[in-house]
Each structure stands twice: as C-alpha cells, then as structure tokens.
Amino acid sequence: MTEFDAATAAVQAALDAGARYADARVMHRRYESMSARNGDIEELLQDESIGLGVRALVGSSWGFHAVPELSDAAAREAGRRAARTAAASGRVSGPPIDLVPVEATTASWASGCEVDPLGVPLSDKGDLLVRATGTIREHGADLAEGLYQIWDTAKWFVSSEGHRIDQRIRECGGGISATSIGDGETQRRSYPSYRGQYGTTGWELVTSLDLAAHAARIAEESRALLTAPACPAGELDLILGSEQLALQIHESVGHAIELDRILGWEAAFAGTSWLDLAQLGSLRYGSDLMTVTIDPTIPGALGSFGFDDEGSPAVKRDAVREGRWVGVLAGRDSAAVAGLDYGGSVRADGWARLPMVRMTNVGLEPGPHTLDEIIAATDDGVLMDVNRSWSIDDKRLNFQFGCEIGWEVKKGRRGRMLRNPTYTGIGPLFWRSMDMLSSEVVPWGTPNCGKGQPGQIGHTGHPAAPARFRNVRVGVRA
C-alpha cells in the first residue's frame, strides 16, 4: 500500500461517513539535531516519524483525526473518526463554510538541495560544532553553544476534489552563541542570528555560514558587553540590522496579516489582529518604502514550498505595497469567509496536526540605500542587531524587543558598543517612521514560530535589510 493509497482510503472513508469534503496528508519526517557546549558534543537527537492526518468537512463543521500507521484499516478508521468529530462540532456550529476554488492538481515538487544534510557524516558535523564552540571558550566566553538542525520531510496530499501531490522538502541550518556571565547579569552574542540561519536547502547553507570564522569575535563581544555602557533611555533614531528587522517583520506584520487572526479564530490564544478587513486596500501600514511580499517561491528560503497543505500552488503576492495594506495570509476556508479569492498559506506541523494559516516567506522588498549610507545619514541614533527577546500584544500592536548588541551612532559614525539595547513602539506608527531602507536583503529563516492549539511549530522566512526608524523609544529597563 503506497502513501497515496493510504491517503485516498482515508478521504474516501470520510466521504462515506458523511463528509462533503475531505483531504489527507501522509507525512514522513526525519529530524536530526546536534548541539555542542564548550567544545564537546552535548546532545545528538535523531527522530523518524510517519503517519496520516485526515480532515473532514461535515455540513459547516470540521473534524480532524491522525494516526501513526498507514494500513488500509487504520487509514479508513481515521477518515471515519474525522467525520465523526466533525459531526460533533455541529453541536456548536457556525456559519456555512465554503472553500475558494483551487484547481485539482497532480504534481511533484522538491526543494533544492546540493548536499544532502542527513548524508553528511555525523563526525564532520560534530567537528564543526566542536571546533567553533572550542574557539568561543578559548576567547573568553563562559558558555559556548552550537546547534544544527535538519528536517527531511516527504508528504503526500490527496483531496476529495482530485488533488494528488507529493513533495519533498529538506531544511537545515545552524548557528553558534557565546555567553559571558558577569556580576548579576549575562550577555550573549550569536552568529549568524539567534538560533542560527535556516533555509530549504542542503548542508551547503551551513557550510556557507563558516561558523568557526566568527567564533572568536562573538566571544570577545559577549565579554565586552558586560562592561559596555547601557543603551541610553529616550527617543532616538533607531537603525536595525537585517536579522532584527526580520523578527520585527515576523511579529508586527506577518502575524498581523494572518487571516485567521483577523477573523477572530485565534482570539483566545495567539490573539487577533489590529487590522480590519474593511480597510484592506486602503490602510496606511507604513511609509512608502515599505513593500512586503508573501512569497513561498523564493529558492532556498525557509518558508518555501511547491504547494501548501491544502494543495494550493505557491504564488507570490503583495501584503503591503508602498506602505498600503493590500494582502493577507489565507487558507481556502478563511478566504471564502473574507470574500477573497486566494488561499495558499496553510500548513501543518507534521501528520498529527491540522493545517492552519501560517506565514510562508513574508519580507521586505529591497530599498534604495546601504547600511553605510544609513549610518552616515544619522546624526544621533542607536544601531541594534540580533534579537535577544521579543514580546508583542495579542493584537500585534504594542511591541518591545531586545537585541544582543547596540552601537551608538553620532554624527554619521558608528561609535561605542552599548549593552542591553531595547526598543518599544506601536506597529503601524513604527513602520510609518521608516525613512531609510537598505538594498542588502537577507532571507532570514525562523524555525520556531509557535501557533495553534495543540501547538504547532512553523518554519517561516523573512527577507529583510537594515533600515532606519525615526524617534523610537529605546532603553526600556526594569
């Protein structure tokens, strides 16, 4: 029995049990991670998981059931139980549900991969982390950590509308960090970003990071931060490096434009959104420099795929065009509720999870400047980079972010290092204050986006470049 056979059996069983629509995903995922601490391998984890999840629509109510086996009997039972669960949902039913049309497709897709990350010898991967973390320790940090992660996911999708799609997505990445512990506080520096850089690529991504070459620098910076002056408190011009801006996009744009949040479907947990669908197409989100796209077609970016987990093909769309809000992240059912004609942003974290609206690659189009030009044009400001903490309210408006490192910018020059840099603001006001944007875009990958109940971890991409924001409140502390 093939994976497609199992998915087909599950869908048919759901239809036989009363569903008017059903789809099923078989997923086979292999995961490997290795962490190192202070020059030694700390942990090696390898996991392999395979199973089937089926979703059934009965009347206007959904049900979902997942099982860890692919036998015909197990698949059919899963389909029946999904339909039964959907029927139970009918005890507290909502408005009628439609699905925006998607052409039934038979297709295969695979992400690009030059060097199979699971094929690289463990000893080579371990040596890389041991060498980098050993160097960090030698250069004065109290705690040296390194990590890589690899996901190799094959999935087979079948729907009652005739979809039959298989995909293989390989993702990997990694990074290192140095922590120095002083009297009553700790300082951390990471490379290339907090938790590392990730993409839908092979091991060539990790090789290109050249972790060992940056180990000494981050160790010395973490030590120097312990005695650096604190970030000043007040309103200043703020320059963000691209890694931190990626996080800013993720939290204050990506989540805000998720249609399920806008519709209130996440109200009790992840929250809603400050955006009102009545203003789609007219709302001023940011300055004219702000053009944000939803683009799952970017080769190698972490949020890329051929088809989402509802069978919608990957398509690039605008979310914000020259500062105006014009698009959302949607699924087939949420789009229909909102009166839109596209989904395409629905994914499930493994076979046991319900597909839901998730970010793909949500990021900025390049600006006209460079970081050097932005610094040169700044009379009195702070440059911050690499995220250390993030917090934002349930409407995605009020945020406070902390970075690992800051630098004073005076009269067009980068000056002394600053410790504990933080900034806070309100999303649209902040984005409207962006007056310079670099062309130096990096497609940062975020492998830890939490959402949903039961919890799901999403992998998202965020093209971002350094930018300047005017009159931002910085230096918030306890």
Next chain:
Amino acid sequence: MTELDIAGRVVELVRRLAGPDAQAEAVVTRADLALTRFANSFIHQNVAESGVAVRLRMHVDGRTAAGSGSLVDADGLRALVERTLAAARLCPPDPAWPGLTPPSPVPSGAVFDEATAYAEPDERAARVRAFVDAVGGLEAAGYCRTAYRSGAFANSAGHSAQGRTAEAAMDGIARTGGSDGVARHCADRLADLDGAALGTRAAAKARAAVDPVELPPGRYEVVLEPAAVADLLQNFSWYGFNGKRYAERQSFAEPGTAQFDPAVTLVDDPLHGSTLPYDVEGAVRRALTLVDAGITAGVAHDRRSGAEAGTGSTGHGMPGASTFGPMPRNLRLLPATGGDLAAGDLGTAGTTGGVGAVADPDTAALVAGVERGLLVSDFWYTRVLDPKRLVITGLTRNGVWLVEDGVPTRPVRDFRFTESYPRALGPGAVLGVGQRPARMPDRTDGVWWEAPPLRLAAWNFTGGASG
C-alpha cells in the same frame, strides 16, 4: 504489544546488537489527545490524534546517543536501535555519563480517570456548548481538551516502570466591546470541568472590563489572579529552578538564601495530579520543595545534572533536558492557611464600579486590602530580558482594573511591564497570598501551574497600550 513489551524489546535489541556491556534505556508512550476549539461562539477546529513514541538512549563504549521514532513494528524498532548505535559510535566520549537508574520500586500514579481517557468528541462539544450558552450573547472562544497517556520504561540495569494518566482542561474567553474576560481550569477528570461555570465567570469579567481607561505607567501595588501567577511559576521553572541553568550560573537561585518573602512556599508536586509516576530516565517522580517559607531550598535535577551537583536526580529527567535543562513542571504555590472564606462571599470588592471584576472570595479578600493598585487577570507574551535576574517583559491581558480603597472602580487598558520576577516576590514584597489555589493548564498536557491569587507591593509597568 504493551508499552512495556516494546520497551523491553528495544533494550533487548540493544543488547543483541551492541553487546552485553551496552547500557540502554527505553521509554514508550502511547497518547490519545483531543482538543475541541471554538471561536466566534462556534467550534471551528476539532482534532484528535493517536500516537506512539519510542525514545531510546544508549551508552556504548563510553559514548552516549539518543534516538526516537514512531515506528513500533519489528523493522522500525530495529532501525531505531541501529541508527542510535551508529550515532553513539561517532560521538565523543562522555565521561560525565551518570549511569542508569537502578532497579527500584515505582508506585503507581496518584489518580486515573477512565472516562476522561476515553472521552468522545460529543463530551467536549457539550462543554463548549455550555460555555457558549453561559456567556449570554457575548462572543466566546477557547478550547476543551482531553489527554490520555499510557507508558512504560525499561533499562538494561533491570529497572522498569509503567503507568497511565488522564487530564482534561478548558480555557475560554468571553468578548464584548473590545474587552475580554477569561476562565480556565485543569483537572484530572473531564467531569470536573463545568463549561457553564467557566463561561459565566468569563462573561462577568468581560462585562466588567468594558470601556477601560488608560493609566500612566509606573509602579503599582497589584493583586494577581491565578492565571497571572501561573506565568511567574512557568518562568521560575524555566530559568530559576532549572538544574542546568543553575549549574551554568545563569539562574538567580541560591539555595539556603532567603530570596523570597516568607509567605512564599513553592513545591513541585507531580503526584498532586494525574501523572506518569516516572521520568524519562525511570526515576520516581515525587514532590520537591523549591522554596520553603521564602528560603530557596533547591533546584530540579535529572541524573546528569544531579550527578554534577552531587545531589542525585530529583526525578526531573525530560526530553531535551541535555539542552534545555531539567525543570519542575507541576509547580504549586502553596496557599495561605488559617483564613475562613465562605464560598460565594465576594465581600465588598465586587459590588461597586467593578462588578464582575472579582470572581471569587479569595481574590476579593486580597483586593479588599488594597488602598490604590491594580487587579490583573492574566499575563501575555512574557519574555526574558536578563535571565540571571529574571527580568521579564510582557503584557497584561483579559482584564485589568484600578482598585481604590479595596474596591475595583474602573477597568484599565492593558499595560506593558518590565519586572524582575524574584524581586517582585522578594522579602517584604508579598502582602497577601490567597487560600484557594486554582490549577492552570499549560500548553502541553501533563504540565500545570497551581496557585492562589497573590497581592504584591509593587509591579513595574513600563508602558501603556498605546505606547
């Protein structure tokens, strides 16, 4: 095949493939998890999963590796053992390997409710129906979930254990005019979840939160309801009483030191609820006092961190502990004793401008003592700014009220705060501890935080909702 059969088979496979000197431990857990989710007053997501997970850790020729998988047929188990063995042989020596848990009796878990374990989707939907009906026309959102886990542990030292656990939880909000009220509860039995009572509470709080005013940031005396206190416990668990972070000098914890107010006693007490009675290393789970009347008493350890600390395991082995550290995840802030609260007696605290803001007599008693301060229902999106001092930033959510002369007088817009959690509960900072703890569910079943409301001398609010 039972979970214990599978665990025994894995250990035997290791012996056969890696030799008689190989040390191995296997944990097998079957889970049936279901969650019925509602928003805009209807069920929009309704999910269930059946799963099995096998986790193997082996120590061979002085090297250690771990592997896991969901395939439990003969081929799947053999593949798991082979790839873990291959990984172990490539790993560097592990001189700090703490050895296996020796054979020892493992008592069965405290409670187990069959009806919860095998609950049908209709039973969860019925509680959602009751919640939605109880909010009286307001919008309702939340979930009702049930979880059943059955598991076993075996190692090559001859130790084994098994158990099963069931849990139910409900978490919901009522919404009106841009204001939300919340009610949540975690229980060992689905039958103990009263959707109507929770909906009534959430609706009363939502109505009391309408038309909030904005107050300036600053330090305010506060009464934190159990949902907010749960956030403190969660962050203490991750960053304070975590044996690995303690060993790395990244924790504030200093055992033997009076770091908290004498009113604070914290106990990790997994057997207080339904639980598997062993950890992933097969160690017995039992109560561990972390703070005793304000004095830090200890931190949580697995076998590795316990060996380094010289204390041994406290039964807190968990997946990922090598990286994230062992944590206490069934924390109880013990209630005050000696008071006498009549059920349903809200005193004067809930009877004026903030009608509905105070939903229970325990909170009412604390609020009654506040001359000017804030009543806070819940915290949201809390993140660490400085792990050593445990400085946290986050926001209030689901209702804040100004309290004047012991009475909630006005709803207040949400605040951002930046606060050191140990400082907020430090000596002299706790002005009152409630008498009736409430158990709050975590995002993961089997993890919960139990606390009464707390009255604190000061909380540092650093921003208003509008910036």
